[in-house]
Amino acid sequence: MSGGPPTTAVPDRAGSARAPTEQAADAATAVTPTFRALVRRRRIWIVFAAVLVLGAIVALAIQGGLRPPGVPLGADNPAPLGSMALVEVLRDHGVSVTESRSLESAVDAAERGATVVLYDEFALLDESRLDRIAGVAERLVVVEPGFSALEALAPGVRLAGVASGPIDDVACELPAAERAGSLGDGQRLLTVDDDARAAGWQGCFRDEEFGFALVSGEGDDGGKVTLVAATTVFANESIDDAGNAALAIGLTGGSDELVWYLPGLGDVDAAEAPSIAELTPGWVSPVMVLLIAVVVAAGIWRGRRFGPLVTENLPVHVPAGETSEGRARLYARSAARGRALDQLRIGAIGGIAEALKLPRAAELGAVTDAAARATGRDEASVRRLLVDTEPGDDHDLIELAAELDVLEREVRATLRPRFTRPADPADPTDPAGRRP
Amino acid sequence: MTITGRFALLLALGVVPVVAAGLAGAAEAWVALAGWLTLALGAGVLDVSLAASPRRVALGRELPDRVRLGESVTAELTVRNLGTRMLRATVRDGWEPSAGLAGANRTPLRVPPGERRRMTLQLTPWRRGDRRVAQVTVRSAGPLGLWSRQATLAAPGRIRVLPPFHSRVHLPSRLTRLRELDGRTPLLIRGQGTEFDSIREYVRGDDVRSIDWRATARHVDPEVPGSMRIMVRTWRPERDRRIVIVADTSRTAAARIADEPRLDTAFEASLLLAALASHAGDRVDFLAWDRRLRGRVHGASGPDLLARMVDVMAGIDAELIEADWSSVPGQVRRVTSRHALVVLLTAADSPGSSRGLLSMLPQLTARHTVIVASVTDPALVEAGAARGDLEEVYRAAAAERGLIDAARVAAAIRRLGALTVSAPPHELPPALADRYLDLKASGQL
Numbered sequence: 001m002s003g004g005p006p007t008t009a010v011p012d013r014a015g016s017a018r019a020p021t022e023q024a025a026d027a028a029t030a031v032t033p034t035f036r037a038l039v040r041r042r043r044i045w046i047v048f049a050a051v052l053v054l055g056a057i058v059a060l061a062i063q064g065g066l067r068p069p070g071v072p073l074g075a076d077n078p079a080p081l082g083s084m085a086l087v088e089v090l091r092d093h094g095v096s097v098t099e100s101r102s103l104e105s106a107v108d109a110a111e112r113g114a115t116v117v118l119y120d121e122f123a124l125l126d127e128s129r130l131d132r133i134a135g136v137a138e139r140l141v142v143v144e145p146g147f148s149a150l151e152a153l154a155p156g157v158r159l160a161g162v163a164s165g166p167i168d169d170v171a172c173e174l175p176a177a178e179r180a181g182s183l184g185d186g187q188r189l190l191t192v193d194d195d196a197r198a199a200g201w202q203g204c205f206r207d208e209e210f211g212f213a214l215v216s217g218e219g220d221d222g223g224k225v226t227l228v229a230a231t232t233v234f235a236n237e238s239i240d241d242a243g244n245a246a247l248a249i250g251l252t253g254g255s256d257e258l259v260w261y262l263p264g265l266g267d268v269d270a271a272e273a274p275s276i277a278e279l280t281p282g283w284v285s286p287v288m289v290l291l292i293a294v295v296v297a298a299g300i301w302r303g304r305r306f307g308p309l310v311t312e313n314l315p316v317h318v319p320a321g322e323t324s325e326g327r328a329r330l331y332a333r334s335a336a337r338g339r340a341l342d343q344l345r346i347g348a349i350g351g352i353a354e355a356l357k358l359p360r361a362a363e364l365g366a367v368t369d370a371a372a373r374a375t376g377r378d379e380a381s382v383r384r385l386l387v388d389t390e391p392g393d394d395h396d397l398i399e400l401a402a403e404l405d406v407l408e409r410e411v412r413a414t415l416r417p418r419f420t421r422p423a424d425p426a427d428p429t430d431p432a433g434r435r436p
Numbered sequence: 437m438t439i440t441g442r443f444a445l446l447l448a449l450g451v452v453p454v455v456a457a458g459l460a461g462a463a464e465a466w467v468a469l470a471g472w473l474t475l476a477l478g479a480g481v482l483d484v485s486l487a488a489s490p491r492r493v494a495l496g497r498e499l500p501d502r503v504r505l506g507e508s509v510t511a512e513l514t515v516r517n518l519g520t521r522m523l524r525a526t527v528r529d530g531w532e533p534s535a536g537l538a539g540a541n542r543t544p545l546r547v548p549p550g551e552r553r554r555m556t557l558q559l560t561p562w563r564r565g566d567r568r569v570a571q572v573t574v575r576s577a578g579p580l581g582l583w584s585r586q587a588t589l590a591a592p593g594r595i596r597v598l599p600p601f602h603s604r605v606h607l608p609s610r611l612t613r614l615r616e617l618d619g620r621t622p623l624l625i626r627g628q629g630t631e632f633d634s635i636r637e638y639v640r641g642d643d644v645r646s647i648d649w650r651a652t653a654r655h656v657d658p659e660v661p662g663s664m665r666i667m668v669r670t671w672r673p674e675r676d677r678r679i680v681i682v683a684d685t686s687r688t689a690a691a692r693i694a695d696e697p698r699l700d701t702a703f704e705a706s707l708l709l710a711a712l713a714s715h716a717g718d719r720v721d722f723l724a725w726d727r728r729l730r731g732r733v734h735g736a737s738g739p740d741l742l743a744r745m746v747d748v749m750a751g752i753d754a755e756l757i758e759a760d761w762s763s764v765p766g767q768v769r770r771v772t773s774r775h776a777l778v779v780l781l782t783a784a785d786s787p788g789s790s791r792g793l794l795s796m797l798p799q800l801t802a803r804h805t806v807i808v809a810s811v812t813d814p815a816l817v818e819a820g821a822a823r824g825d826l827e828e829v830y831r832a833a834a835a836e837r838g839l840i841d842a843a844r845v846a847a848a849i850r851r852l853g854a855l856t857v858s859a860p861p862h863e864l865p866p867a868l869a870d871r872y873l874d875l876k877a878s879g880q881l
Contacts, residue, residue, distance in 0.1 A: 027518050028495045028589035031571050283458020286469040290450050293473065297444040304438040306542070307573025307588045312532045315753035320691035320698075321815050323786075328834035332827065340833035347820065347836035350843065360847070394826050401823040401832065 031308075073119045073143065073234055075099045075260040080237035086248050087260065096257050101264035103129055110137040114257035119143040119231070124263045127152040133261075135221040141251050142227050143234060144188070153225055156196025160211035163187035163230075166242055167213055172204035174216055176250025184241025187213040188229035214247070226251055337391040341400055345386055348404045352411050375410045382407070437484060438575065443582040446476050483578030488521035490574040490587040494552075497569075497593045502747070505600040508538075508560040511593070513572065515545055516552035523547040524581070527555060528573040530588075534563035535595065561597040564700070565751055569593040598746040599700065603708040603865035610712050610869045617716075617877055638666035646670075675717035677881040678776035679872075680768050680804075681706045685752055686726035686759035688783035693813050696861045699754045701811050702781035705865040707745060709779065712869050714741050716876065721771045724752050727760040734771060761792040765799040777805045777881055779868070784810040784849060784856070785842040794848055801853035805880055808849050809857040809868050812842065 033041060070077035075087045075097060087097050098114070100106040103125070110116050116137040123146040125133075130152040134140055142149060150157050168182035182205075189211030192203045196217075203212025215227045228251070232238040239245050252258055331340045353362050356370045368386055372379035385407060391397040450472035458465030496514035503509045511531075517523040527543045538558040547553045561567050572591045577584040635651050651667040683689075683706055689699035710720045714737060722745050724731035731748035733741065759782070768778055778800055784790050793808070800806045819835035822828045846856045855875075859867040875881055 026494060027492050028572070028591055030491045031588040031590050032586070034491075281458055282462025283455045283465040285462070286454045286458065286465040287451055290447065290454055290469055290472070294444055294448045297439060297447050298441070301439050301441050301444050304586075306526075306528045306575065307530060307571065307586075310530045310532055310570070312534060314534075315697075316690045316756055317692045317697050317754075318690050320693045320813050324813075324816060324819065324834045324838050325831070327837060328827075328831040331830045331833055340830055343833040343836040343840065344829075346840055350840070398823070398826055398829055401829045405821070405823055 071262060072121055073231055073262065078236065080235065081231075082236050083234045083239075083260075085236045085239055086234055086245075086252070089245075089249065090253055090258060093253065094256070095253055098257070098259050100259050100261045102266045103133065103261075103263065106259050106261040107133060107136055109257065109259040110140075112257065113138055113255060114259045115139040115141065115252055115255045116259045116261055117141045117143065117234075117252055118261050118263075119234075120146065120149060120263050122263075123148055124265070124268050125149070129267060131220070134219040134223060134225060137219075137223050139254055140219065140223055140225045142225065144229065144231050145227050150190075150227070153219065154196060154201055154215065154217060154227060156193045156199065157201055157215050157227060158191050158193070159229075160189040160191045163189050163207045163210070163213060167205045167207050168242070169206045170204060171206040171212070172202050172216075174202075174204050174214075176247055176254075177204040177214060179250050180243030180247035182242040183213055183247065184232060184238055184244050186230060186232040186238060186241075189213060190215045190227060190229050335394075337394070337397045341391050341397060344401055344404050348408050349386060351408050355408075355412050355415060371407065371411055374414045375407065377407075437583065438586055439480065439583050440577065440581055442580075443476070443480055446479070446582065447473075450476065479580060480583040483580040484583035484585060485578075486521070487576045487578040487583070487585050488517065488519045488523040488525075488549075490523075490525065490576040490585050491589070492517070492519040493523070493525075493574055493589060494518055495572055495589060495591040496552075497591060499593050499595055502596045502598055502750075503559075503561060504598050504746075505561065505564050508558055509595065511557045511559050511595070512554055513557070513591070514552050514554045515547055515574070517547040517549055520549050522549065522579075524577045524579070526575045526577070526584075528575075529557055529569060529591075530571045530573065531557075531559065531569045532567050534561060535567040535569070536560035536562050559595065561595065564597050564599055564749075565753065567595045567597055596747065596750050599703045599707065599749050601704065601707045601742075601746065603704040604711065606708060606866040606869060607711055610708075610866070610873065611715055613873050614712065614716050614876075617873070634670050635667050636670060638668045642668050674876070674879060674881055677718045678772045678774055679709070679713050679718050679720045679779065680771050680776050681709060681720065681722045681779045681781065682764060682768070683722070683724045683752075684726065684759050684780070684782035685724050685730050685754055687754065687756045688759070688789060689726075690754035690756065691783065693811050694815070694861045697754060698783055698811050699752070701861045701864055702809075703749045705781060705809060705868045706749075706779075707742065708865040708869050709872055710745055711742055712872065714738060718881070722748065723767055723771070724748070725759070725764060725767060726755050727757055729767065730755075759792060761796040764796055768800065768804070775804055777807065777872070777875065779807045779809060780854075781809050784808055784845045784858070785812075785838065787841060787845055787848075790845045790848075794845075794852065797849065797852040797854055805875065806854035807857055807868070807871060808846075808854050809864060810842075811861050811864055812858045813838070814860040 039046065070079045070082050072081045073083045076082075076084055076099065078084045091097055098105075098109055100109065106116060106118075110133065114137075116133060116139070118133065118140060120142075121144075127148065130149055134153055140153075142153065145153065147159065150159065163186075166182060166185050167187055170177050170181060172178075187205070187207070189207055190203065190213075191211040192201050192215055199217065201215055201217035203215045205213035207213065213229050215229075217225055219225045228234075228247075232241070233244045233248050239248060330336075349364065349367050352358075352371050353360075353367050356367075356374060358367060358370060364387065368383045369379060371377075371386070372382040375382075385400070385403055389396075389400060391400055450469065453472055454465050454468045457468035494516040496516070498512040498514070500509045500511075511529070513527070513529055515523075515525065515527060523546070525545045525547065527545055528541050529537070529543075531537045531541075536559055538560065541557070543555045543557075545553050545555060559567075570590065570592055571588050573586065573588045575584050575586045635648055637655075638647060646668045648667050648669045651669070652664050655665040655667055657663045657665045683699070683702045685699060689697065689702065691698050693701070706722060710722065713720050719735075719737060720733075720741055721735075722731070722733040723729065730752050733744045733748050736744045764780075768776070780793070782793060784793065797806065797808075816835040816838050819828075819831045820839060821832070823832050842858070846858065849856050855871065857864070857868050857871050
């Protein structure tokens, strides 16, 4: 940030020698507003922005949107995707609901005869763990089973996409399903193949020929397993659609005890491996925060403008050749060969007349005569070149243009006996108005 | 307010204590981070609170009034600290870009309280006209150089950048020709447009036709009784003629020919003609005109004339409007009612755009001698000669068309009784000067 070579600062001896009060110099007027003036000037905008921010906060608080969305189908989650509504209703009716995040506690409760609701959102459970819970649970309700869960629990039942709309074809004799009668929109579907049907799996809530929203059957160890393909039946936002609530309560309220089991990270094999946070030394995160602070500081250091930009009014300048270029492009676009050649001919005739010192108002015939005599060419051919020949195509045009140039040079060359070279390319023609 | 690189470096140095503490544990590392950030911010706040106020500063400027385009000047700025603390400032002077400030424009200054320091900047303006500066930005750092305060202060200044007058290189040769006309050289030329100056004795080499026999008869030679001394009349060119230069500043003057706007060529030609004519004893007036009077120099003579002309020209730029030629005779009449040489510096290159000029010319030629001087485009002549391929032929045709148009306009101007001078940009000023000398020699002023 030092000045360039020609920029020097020298102490002003005369000035510093004088007493400071001798020169009654006034402080220069500051263009930059002080902080207070800035606040005062922008008051309206600051108030406006504050009102906007406050309003947004209030609106979010009223909508409850400030709370985190919570775990989907969480037993204590009142958000649209939670399941607190169902759990509270069951508790009101005397069912003791236990939340479980680990396989061990769920298995413990299942061994006591509790119904187990299993929602494995991220497919964390492997086959052996699924078998274990299915083996001890008398009643197991699997919500939105994934591919691996179906393979483990109900081979032959497969995922079959999304239902086309609300379903009211019960299509089975499951008591809970019959009581519900219909399901709301947003169901997913499962298909049951022949082997599975032979093994005792039956589908309920059929969506035409596409599949079933619910499949029930018996597990390997005799426990009842119900597969509900979508979470909508249990979620707070859709539990009051059609018969969703009846089905949910029918499936989960069958026993005095209910285990609401959402598998957690502890149920994964990988959980035994150390996390990234455990592997890295303790100073890494603080250093990253520090680096962010350094980057911000460096950004302010380099980005802060040294005073306002200086504007300048620039005058208009137009390249003069544009007119001529534009006219040339017009000739070319409309292939105006005759017109273009006419311009060249007029120019050549004018040049020849000037070179031969003919009067300005000389007739065309006189010019062609004089040109023919000066160059020793045939008068008729000169006349053809200067007047008569029509250019048939682009090639003709180029040739005629070149010949005109040659003729003009020849005429000029004949007038300079000392320079016998006929067509001197460096021939400086006198610009008009310049004196010799 | 702003921060310096030193502060960013200070923050970055926090890596050392954070890592050192982190060897003991993560919590200690976080504590070290918080401690370091607090320390750095505290140092910054302390620093900025100890910095001198950039607002309590008095500024003074010392600027040269004028500079010719292409020359360098030094601009001085005096910074006086009115506060009670040491001012460690970096100063930026807010010149327009075309003022051509050399260097980085970041001048470090240390000004003790109550004292003042002077900084010198070198300017090489690259555009004619008034180059202005409105403000100075002062950044005042604290004693640690971590944070600084910044304020922009009003400090208006102006340098007038005059037209370069490159064509003055042609002046000596034209002045020699003028002296020949003037009779100050041994050669005596008698012709039209000269007036009687004096009678002196014949010396060998004088034109025998200029011998005044009656004066010879009156002059008896005292040394040789009975014989006469041969006397000759001497002549000098007319003096005290009026010359009115009218520069057209309308849209055609904005056209750039051979990298020089027409207007600048017109100014060069005006300056050369004015310099020559003022040496020849004629009186020169200058008008810059489009739809209104943009600049005027009236009644100046001698060295004052050129100074005032460049001063007036400095601020004039071409405007994108059509010239109002019908008012030009009125403007000329306001300058002089006598016969004068009126020089119109304009563009006469197409019949369409010259219609206003042509319809006005008879009013001027009836009363004055008129020269219409215009710039020809050397690019047109070049394009007219190149005929290699089809594109070039069309371009040559268009160029010929342009030249024919210009020739037609020139012929029309001559038919209306005015004289024409047209030349490429760098040749127009001497061509105009030569035409003036011709007129002077032939007594048409």
